[in-house]
Amino acid sequence: MEQLLVHCANAIESNDATLAQQILWVLNNIAPPDGDSNQRLTCAFLRALITRAAKSGTCKMLAAMANAHYNLSIDSHKFSVIELASFVDLTPWHRFGFTAANAAILEAVDGYSVIHIVDLSLTHCMQIPTLIDAIASRFEVLPRLKVTVVGGTEDVPPKLDLSYDELGLKLSNFARSRNIVMEFRVIRSSYADGFSSLIEHIRMQHFVYAESGEALVINCHMMLHYIPDETSSSSPSVRTMFLRALRSLDPTIVILVDEDADFTSNNLVCRLRSAFNYLWIPYDTVDTFLPRGSKQRQWYEADICWKIENVVAHEGLQRVERLELKSHWVQRMRNTGFRGISFGEEAVSEVKTMLDEHAAGWGLKREEDDLVLTWKGHNAVFATAWLPA
Incomplete structure (x- = not known):
């Protein structure tokens, strides 16, 4: 199936509508x-290739034919907070990062009277309640919390x-209950410019209004790969500039959690192969915990379809799914003045306990x-912790 998809991608790129149509028919x-x-x-990649074909030359006719048989619009569900919380709990995909990060954060902020958490998260603060719980149960003297999040990334599933203001009210009430x-x-800040307005805020x-005894925690959960990665010979990439700006803030700890794959190639076939050989994982796991036809399964697979379509069908500024391997991020962090720290035995133990709840x-x-x-x-998600060097 992977070979057929590659042949189809090549046919679309060379505007060979006849060959592309034959392969699409087989697929x-x-x-x-x-x-x-x-x-x-494979079906998700097929849809993405048809979407790409619709944008190119003589293959437009092919796309029109395919559209007669395919509904190419991906149903993007809007979650309630309760739905999203239970959705995130379905697999360790996000819980792994939450668990590892919380353990590292708790260790780093012990003794601080104020903790400022900058949450750059794809999951709309779903990690924060678990962190509040952990702080409430672990520390004798409870610190004050400041949480800063970015609005303006609502186009990514x-x-x-509900709005972030409403979400903030719910979280503040939850914290008060603890x-x-x-x-x-x-x-309001965007990944397109490396969250520059967030950094300035x-x-x-931090330097004007920070109180004595205030810890600055930067929690990056599957968000940084949306920052553009292109590097020209004359200037560093936006990712590098973002990490340099982070380093200049002298944070107490930086947590970086992301998916361990490489979707950065400018070559369509390279990206397609990389995505196919990585995104089988969520499709494979879904069979272990969600029945066919369930609403949650539709939402889960629609999210992966969105990712596949973005990687395969789009180019330029529209292509925002630009995952990088862990090794690349590690090198970036070191190059911008951070040093990695190990996760303690407590973090490892908590992650293992969490994994016991899953397949x-x-x-x-x-x-x-x-x-x-x-x-x-097979590597799925990585978690790293960093201090200013």
Whole structure:
């Protein structure tokens, strides 16, 4: 199936509508949208290739024919807070990063009277309640919390059906129920320019208004790969500039959690192969915990379809799914003045306990200072912790 998709991509790129149509016909017959995990994965790539074909030359006719048989619009569900919380709990995909990060954060902020958490998260602060719980149960003298999040990234799934101001109110009420005073701020900022307005806001807060005994925690959960990665010979990439700006803030700790794959190639076939050989993982796992036809399964797979379409069908500024391997991020962090720190035994133990709640295929491995979530031995998500060098 991967070879057929590659041949189809090449045919579309060379505007060979006849060959592309023949391959699409074959794929359409062997990859039904309700088949096994590999067939559903292939079907998602097929849809993405048809979307790409619709934008190019003589293949527009082909796309019009395919559109007659395919509904190419991806149903993007807007989650309530309760739905999103239970959705995130379905697999360790996000919980792994939450668990590892919380353990490292708790260790780093012990003894501080104020903790300022900058939450750059794809999951709309779903990690914060677990962190509040951990702080409330672990510290004798409860610190004050400041939480800063970015608004302006609502175009990336999963989507939430309430505003960040409403979410902040819910989180503040939850913190109060744990006897913790919390301030919540939303900064309008975009990944397109490396969150520059967020950085300036933190700089002002940290160097002008920060209180004595205040810890600055930068929690990056599957968000940094949306920052543009292109590097020209004359200037560093936006990612590098963002990390340099982070370093200049002298944070107490930086947590970086992301998916361990490389979607940065400018070559369509390279990207397609990389995505196919990585995104089989969520399709494979979904069979272990969600029945066919369930709403949650539709939402789960729609999110992966969105990612596949972005990687395959789009170019330029529209292509925002630009994952980088852990090794690349590690090098970036070191180059911009950070040093990695190891996750303690408590963090490892908590991650293992969390994994015991899920399917047997999930595993944990340590790579130097870092933790990596695996599925059937294949790297899925990595967690790293950093201090200013």
